[in-house]
Amino acid sequence: MEDEYKAKGPALSKQVKCRLPRYYRHLKLLLEENILRISSGELAGRMGLTASQVRQDLNCFGGCGQQGYGYNVKHLFTEMAEILGVNEKFRAILVGAGNLGRAMAAGNLFLSRGVELVGIFDRDPAVIGKQVSGRVVYDEGKLEVFCAANRVDVAVLTLTSSEAQAMAERLAALGIRGIWNFTNIELSESVLAAFWPPEAPVGGPSVQNVYLGDSLMQLCLELRSREEKSPAAE
Amino acid sequence: MEDEYKAKGPALSKQVKCRLPRYYRHLKLLLEENILRISSGELAGRMGLTASQVRQDLNCFGGCGQQGYGYNVKHLFTEMAEILGVNEKFRAILVGAGNLGRAMAAGNLFLSRGVELVGIFDRDPAVIGKQVSGRVVYDEGKLEVFCAANRVDVAVLTLTSSEAQAMAERLAALGIRGIWNFTNIELSESVLAAFWPPEAPVGGPSVQNVYLGDSLMQLCLELRSREEKSPAAE
Numbered sequence: 001m002e003d004e005y006k007a008k009g010p011a012l013s014k015q016v017k018c019r020l021p022r023y024y025r026h027l028k029l030l031l032e033e034n035i036l037r038i039s040s041g042e043l044a045g046r047m048g049l050t051a052s053q054v055r056q057d058l059n060c061f062g063g064c065g066q067q068g069y070g071y072n073v074k075h076l077f078t079e080m081a082e083i084l085g086v087n088e089k090f091r092a093i094l095v096g097a098g099n100l101g102r103a104m105a106a107g108n109l110f111l112s113r114g115v116e117l118v119g120i121f122d123r124d125p126a127v128i129g130k131q132v133s134g135r136v137v138y139d140e141g142k143l144e145v146f147c148a149a150n151r152v153d154v155a156v157l158t159l160t161s162s163e164a165q166a167m168a169e170r171l172a173a174l175g176i177r178g179i180w181n182f183t184n185i186e187l188s189e190s191v192l193a194a195f196w197p198p199e200a201p202v203g204g205p206s207v208q209n210v211y212l213g214d215s216l217m218q219l220c221l222e223l224r225s226r227e228e229k230s231p232a233a234e
Numbered sequence: 235m236e237d238e239y240k241a242k243g244p245a246l247s248k249q250v251k252c253r254l255p256r257y258y259r260h261l262k263l264l265l266e267e268n269i270l271r272i273s274s275g276e277l278a279g280r281m282g283l284t285a286s287q288v289r290q291d292l293n294c295f296g297g298c299g300q301q302g303y304g305y306n307v308k309h310l311f312t313e314m315a316e317i318l319g320v321n322e323k324f325r326a327i328l329v330g331a332g333n334l335g336r337a338m339a340a341g342n343l344f345l346s347r348g349v350e351l352v353g354i355f356d357r358d359p360a361v362i363g364k365q366v367s368g369r370v371v372y373d374e375g376k377l378e379v380f381c382a383a384n385r386v387d388v389a390v391l392t393l394t395s396s397e398a399q400a401m402a403e404r405l406a407a408l409g410i411r412g413i414w415n416f417t418n419i420e421l422s423e424s425v426l427a428a429f430w431p432p433e434a435p436v437g438g439p440s441v442q443n444v445y446l447g448d449s450l451m452q453l454c455l456e457l458r459s460r461e462e463k464s465p466a467a468e
Binding site (some may be wrong): 012017018020021022024025026028029032046047048083084085086088090098099100102103104106107109110112113114115153154161162177178180184185186188202206208210211212213214215216217218219220221222223224225226227 | 246251252254255256258259260262263266280281282317318319320322324332333334336337338340341343344346347348349387388395396411412414418419420422436440442444445446447448449450451452453454455456457458459460461
């Protein structure tokens with residue numbers, strides 16, 4: 001299966017790639033509900049897609065349903081986990097042990113997706129050395145030493161926005177391949193690529209930005225526009 | 235200005251609507267950096283857009299730059315805040331006082347965007363009555379009573395996924411207009427609309443889904459595909 005995907009991997013379109021984590025999440029929920037087979041129509045209904053889109057997507061990575069039987073949920077889930085790198089055991093560090101950082105360390109957000117949290121860093125002397133979810137918070141100044149001694153694939157930025165750009169550049173220079181950014185700063189892959197160590201094989205870190213505030217404002221905007229569309233309101 | 239937007243509001247395209255919170259965030263960062271005027275080109279550079287796209291977007295809601303001067307950041311920020319409903323003083327409740335819920339209550343995510351957190355609810359007797367960021371956690375069973383006595387615009391779902399659908403239906407029946415969903419469940423606006431109280435003026439709650447796990451998996455997928463593209467790796 002590994003080889004099969006390796007051949008197909010780079011051919012996945014951007015749209016399909018965006019939907020893969022959604023499939024993974026839904027298949028996981030199905031397994032939790034003990035649903036072991038599902039038709040493309042049912043899966044589509046749960047995801048707000050069309051049955052033909054689901055069939056087309058799942059075809060892209062070799063998942064095929066059987067007429068009158070549907071998809072084997074467990075098989076599909078395993079296949080999806082493989083494609084998404086759940087079995088790669090990516091290793092992550094958290095930079096910033098504030099409220100959000102602590103919440104993320106506490107939940108099973110990482111482990112349930114095959115990512116291992118291997119270190120939590122902060123620059124506040126009041127926090128360094130303290131326990132967060134059973135882990136000691138390390139001094140941010142020791143990042144370079146830590147990364148030299150330990151493989152780190154992903155850094156999660158839960159520090160303040162004003163520190164984000166400099167930290168991202170530092171992480172890029174350390175060859176960290178993935179940055180999961182929760183600050184308000186827009187991190188650019190092309191800017192960070194310039195800091196990438198010359199001995200590293202690929203071009204720079206991948207960045208995934210999560211702007212929680214943007215999402216809240218999007219909701220507020222929606223509320224406000226609906227108010228305007230219904231003059232009867234209030 | 236209010237009237238000006240009211241006329242223009244519904245005409246905003248979906249794409250522009252999606253970018254508005256980003257503009258708001260960037261303008262806020264500019265003000266924090268004491269940058270009081272900016273050209274469309276500079277703003278575009280910070281946001282990864284083109285200058286002409288910025289000019290076009292900002293034109294949509296009456297913001298106009300001056301040739302050779304650029305945009306007045308403060309003016310634009312105020313205008314944007316108005317459009318996004320920051321001045322509406324939307325009122326939110328948090329449902330689920332677990333790690334993520336507590337982190338969100340603790341930060342200034344809400345207040346800095348004009349949203350007031352008016353209540354935190356949980357169903358766990360061990361948590362009810364306890365303090366979270368200076369607020370008492372209320373019994374989830376009292377939601378109906380609370381919403382009858384207090385205006386609530388937005389509910390933030392930070393409870394477990396298995397409770398999400400039933401809770402969203404309950405919130406829809408209470409006429410809550412906005413649901414900010416952090417669970418793994420896909421909440422559908424059309425499904426929830428069926429629970430909307432008949433006396434309410436508009437068609438159902440707006441839903442904004444934030445799937446943190448999807449975002450992490452997207453990053454892992456990116457890491458994995460780049461590995462495959464660079465056979466020299468490891």
